[in-house]
Amino acid sequence: MNFDKLFEAASKKGIEDLQVYFNDSNEFDISAFKGELDKYTIASTQKLSVKGIYEGKMGTVTTEVLTDDVIDFLVDSIISSAKTIESEDEVFIYAGDKEYKKIEGLYNESIYDVSAKQKIEDALELEKKIIEKDKRIIMVQTYYGEGSNKVRIRNSKGLNLEKLVNDAMIGAQVIANDGKDQRTSFEYIRSNDYADFDYEALASLAAKKAVALLGATPCESGEYEILLSKEASASLLMPHVSMFSAESVQKNISLLKGKVGEVVGSSLVTVVDDPFMKKSAKSGAFDDEGVATSYKELIKDGVLTGFMHNLKTAKKDNIKSTGNGFIGRGISPTNFYIKPGEYKHDDAVKSMKKGIIITDLAGTHAGANPISGDFSLQASGFLVENGEVIRPVALITVAGNYLDLLKDVTQVCDDLKFNFGYVGSPSLLVKSLMISGL
Amino acid sequence: MLERKLIKKVLREALTTNADFAEVFIEDKFQTDATLLSSKIQGVNNSKEFGIGVRVAKGYHSVYGYTNSPKEEDLLKLANDLAQSFPGEPVGIEFSLEEMKVGNLHPVKILPSTVSLEEKVELLRRADKAARAYSEEINQVSTRYQDYVQNVWIANSEGTYVHDTRVRTRLAIASIAANEESKQTGFYGPGGHYGFEFYSEQLNIEEAAHESARIAVAMLHAEECPSGKMPVVIDNEFGGVIFHEACGHSLEATSVAKGASVFSGKKGELIANPLVTAIDDGTIPNAWGSATYDDEGNLQKKRVLIKDGVLTSYMIDKLNAIRMNDEPTHSGRRESYRYAPTSRMTNTYIDNGESTFDEIIAATKLGLYAKKMGGGSVNPATGDFNFSVAEGYMIRDGKIAEAVKGATLVGTGSETLLRVDMVGNNLASAQGMCGSLSGSIPTDVGQPTIRLSEITVGGRGGAI
Numbered sequence A: 001m002n003f004d005k006l007f008e009a010a011s012k013k014g015i016e017d018l019q020v021y022f023n024d025s026n027e028f029d030i031s032a033f034k035g036e037l038d039k040y041t042i043a044s045t046q047k048l049s050v051k052g053i054y055e056g057k058m059g060t061v062t063t064e065v066l067t068d069d070v071i072d073f074l075v076d077s078i079i080s081s082a083k084t085i086e087s088e089d090e091v092f093i094y095a096g097d098k099e100y101k102k103i104e105g106l107y108n109e110s111i112y113d114v115s116a117k118q119k120i121e122d123a124l125e126l127e128k129k130i131i132e133k134d135k136r137i138i139m140v141q142t143y144y145g146e147g148s149n150k151v152r153i154r155n156s157k158g159l160n161l162e163k164l165v166n167d168a169m170i171g172a173q174v175i176a177n178d179g180k181d182q183r184t185s186f187e188y189i190r191s192n193d194y195a196d197f198d199y200e201a202l203a204s205l206a207a208k209k210a211v212a213l214l215g216a217t218p219c220e221s222g223e224y225e226i227l228l229s230k231e232a233s234a235s236l237l238m239p240h241v242s243m244f245s246a247e248s249v250q251k252n253i254s255l256l257k258g259k260v261g262e263v264v265g266s267s268l269v270t271v272v273d274d275p276f277m278k279k280s281a282k283s284g285a286f287d288d289e290g291v292a293t294s295y296k297e298l299i300k301d302g303v304l305t306g307f308m309h310n311l312k313t314a315k316k317d318n319i320k321s322t323g324n325g326f327i328g329r330g331i332s333p334t335n336f337y338i339k340p341g342e343y344k345h346d347d348a349v350k351s352m353k354k355g356i357i358i359t360d361l362a363g364t365h366a367g368a369n370p371i372s373g374d375f376s377l378q379a380s381g382f383l384v385e386n387g388e389v390i391r392p393v394a395l396i397t398v399a400g401n402y403l404d405l406l407k408d409v410t411q412v413c414d415d416l417k418f419n420f421g422y423v424g425s426p427s428l429l430v431k432s433l434m435i436s437g438l
Numbered sequence B: 001m002l003e004r005k006l007i008k009k010v011l012r013e014a015l016t017t018n019a020d021f022a023e024v025f026i027e028d029k030f031q032t033d034a035t036l037l038s039s040k041i042q043g044v045n046n047s048k049e050f051g052i053g054v055r056v057a058k059g060y061h062s063v064y065g066y067t068n069s070p071k072e073e074d075l076l077k078l079a080n081d082l083a084q085s086f087p088g089e090p091v092g093i094e095f096s097l098e099e100m101k102v103g104n105l106h107p108v109k110i111l112p113s114t115v116s117l118e119e120k121v122e123l124l125r126r127a128d129k130a131a132r133a134y135s136e137e138i139n140q141v142s143t144r145y146q147d148y149v150q151n152v153w154i155a156n157s158e159g160t161y162v163h164d165t166r167v168r169t170r171l172a173i174a175s176i177a178a179n180e181e182s183k184q185t186g187f188y189g190p191g192g193h194y195g196f197e198f199y200s201e202q203l204n205i206e207e208a209a210h211e212s213a214r215i216a217v218a219m220l221h222a223e224e225c226p227s228g229k230m231p232v233v234i235d236n237e238f239g240g241v242i243f244h245e246a247c248g249h250s251l252e253a254t255s256v257a258k259g260a261s262v263f264s265g266k267k268g269e270l271i272a273n274p275l276v277t278a279i280d281d282g283t284i285p286n287a288w289g290s291a292t293y294d295d296e297g298n299l300q301k302k303r304v305l306i307k308d309g310v311l312t313s314y315m316i317d318k319l320n321a322i323r324m325n326d327e328p329t330h331s332g333r334r335e336s337y338r339y340a341p342t343s344r345m346t347n348t349y350i351d352n353g354e355s356t357f358d359e360i361i362a363a364t365k366l367g368l369y370a371k372k373m374g375g376g377s378v379n380p381a382t383g384d385f386n387f388s389v390a391e392g393y394m395i396r397d398g399k400i401a402e403a404v405k406g407a408t409l410v411g412t413g414s415e416t417l418l419r420v421d422m423v424g425n426n427l428a429s430a431q432g433m434c435g436s437l438s439g440s441i442p443t444d445v446g447q448p449t450i451r452l453s454e455i456t457v458g459g460r461g462g463a464i
Helices: A003-012 A068-084 A116-133 A199-212 A230-244 A246-250 A311-317 A345-351 A402-407 B004-014 B072-083 B117-134 B198-202 B205-220 B237-251 B318-324 B357-362 B413-418
Strands: A017-033 A036-054 A057-063 A137-155 A160-177 A182-191 A222-228 A271-273 A296-300 A336-338 A354-362 A374-385 A388-401 A409-412 A423-425 A428-436 B021-037 B040-058 B061-067 B138-156 B161-178 B183-188 B228-234 B278-281 B302-307 B347-350 B366-378 B384-396 B399-405 B408-412 B420-423 B428-436 B439-447 B450-458
Touching: A003 A017, A003 A068, A017 A116, A036 A068, A036 A116, A036 B072, A057 A068, A068 B040, A068 B117, A116 A137, A116 A160, A116 A199, A137 A199, A160 A199, A182 A199, A222 A230, A222 A345, A230 A246, A230 A336, A230 A354, A230 A374, A230 A402, A230 A423, A246 A311, A354 A388, A374 B384, A374 B408, A374 B450, A388 A402, A388 B384, A388 B408, A388 B450, A402 A409, A428 B450, B004 B021, B004 B040, B004 B072, B004 B138, B021 B117, B040 B072, B040 B117, B061 B072, B117 B138, B117 B161, B117 B205, B138 B205, B161 B198, B161 B205, B183 B205, B183 B384, B205 B384, B205 B399, B237 B278, B237 B302, B237 B347, B237 B366, B237 B384, B237 B408, B237 B413, B237 B428, B237 B439, B357 B399, B384 B413, B408 B413, B413 B420
Parallel strands: A036 B061, A057 B040, A222 A354, A336 A423, B228 B366, B347 B439
Antiparallel strands: A017 A036, A017 A137, A036 A057, A137 A160, A160 A182, A222 A428, A271 A296, A271 A336, A354 A374, A374 A388, A388 A428, A409 A428, B021 B040, B021 B138, B040 B061, B138 B161, B161 B183, B228 B450, B278 B302, B278 B347, B366 B384, B384 B399, B384 B408, B408 B450, B420 B450, B428 B439
């Protein structure tokens, strides 16, 4: 599409300011199962999101048809959408910041030096490796996926930004069965550097995790000291990220509202939003509104310091946007995590008198309520007594309140790991949570 | 839309190596979304989606690619790239594309494109007003309107050539009730395979808004749910999500074909209490999960999955049928051209039994009444599932007692079906979005009121 023509047509029909956000993506995904290639997908897609200010309101439209003949449709949609909107919030097209940080390592060409054939062979080999680890492993599915994304933002105020990122991941889904019980594990590594893909380490870990839970049964109900593993902690943090959004605060649905400067967690807890992290597809020098991003510690040593903002919420609070405005997601984080400490996971286990290591939480999208902070979730893991792992446990639920949990953190481990949504956490030792089982 | 001649050319290009099947899926979709919050329209967005997916297979092995570009050179290149996965001589498949025309089996009366945005957003205002009028404790209401027209053309090297138009609309209402101690959300989101007539002929918007507000207010005054093992009565409509998650996913060929499901190889066996008959029916007129064709170009069907407790059918797509050596059940679905199709549910429900709602409650001495279910998830390999209860009450001495919040149901699919010990006669369905391998698709869940003899309930109210 000829963007000049679009800008011209918009201006002619009375659109005061216009911004285009253009996305050009490529994708390659494979999966191996039972010694065969199970999935192979290649894709190339483009998408255009346009927003424009008409009579003081912001109209939006998106299209995957990118020929010049949709220009009239785009302009008309923006106008009709703007005319319908009643919200009196001030709207903006951003002229840009003076400076945007140069971030190295967001695009790595070398990932394409490894041939597709080699990547397929590696995925097949990974499956074989895992199967050979343990007789009780009955099934393995392995994955390799890579994608690149080129973003271009251009607006009528002269802003013209471009970024290019890529990333890739390898992963394995493992099913173990000992004749009586069946358990699964999923492990992965994500990077945009193929050299980071340690297939051997991944195979060992995935195999170990799948068999470790075999024979798991519920434990007795009651209050337990909890070691929340890095994966479980990240998946619990995920639904609560919205508490840190200024939009939630302004809508009065954030539990953190009015608490800036107050202690909201243990002094060991620091929560970070880091747009400059290397090898992450979520990193970038600007957000989708064209605002320069910034590194932030939203909770620092247990004290709430602020919220994530976009242009709209920042204006309401009379501050500068933190560069967290993203299309379709309102305000959202970049790489969001609980900062790792120095404590070792193994020491945490040894320190527990009677507790549970929670390795997996299920159903966080439904069983956690970020508005109240209450959660009640299906969990599995291991029962610990006097510093020793006694047996695996499953089909239990763990319940609590997320803010109480942050306050009850007694140790933060050094094993930070990110999940698929680029939300990460180290393992956390927590004073107590309610477990219901038998 | 692409010329039939070009579609044929792309299919032929995909078969220039040793592949024995090729398919083209073309999608042209127009969607309108509008949201209201704080009694004001906040956002309205139109979106035009267009893309083409090409699938090439040999036996059950398949490769998939997609693009937004309708250009002949791009499509032929995509087909050729995919074909390289099956090196060897062409199989020599001859086919012609004759369009199958059965008409749209789920006709709509008022196409969304003929209705003004103003009329659409007015529905949001009505819902907002009604929800706020329900109680002074409602302090925030968020409503969302959605409609779309999805046109698809599906052609394959077996001569299939169909065109289908799916028109769907949904109104989602979330109410928040608050007092000094707590905030609780109530949600109600009715929809269907309808045009704008849905809002005049099928749905009473004020009643729907009241339902959303009623749940929020009820839960505001609820106590923390006690935990432990107990009988649970799960009500109709969205209560059917338990079957969808706990059993439905494990009956999809996606997990069955690979032997990864607890129900693999169990056809003909008793897997549920004989009171249970469960059905997946993509032909229910104008239901949310219905369509004339599945996304592989086959006419939708009604599938009896469990008959009187015995497993009678899986849900099977074309390629998994080859892997399983079973018949396809026309269950191939996908969110969009960005996904290869695989076996998915449509409108799934447990069929009516004979008990009345009152009989089921009266027969329960101490337990939980889950009036509205929230979401949940399941691990198909173990069958372990979890659901949140969006609105719950204790049952004491055969009567519905105090409201309880924060309850979670945890169990295993295979055991749960055997533990259904009462089935009501008040079958009703509700709408949901189901996420799996081929994306997020509209599905109905449903059931009459049922009782599970015992299941683990999680909550913060101490041991029962």
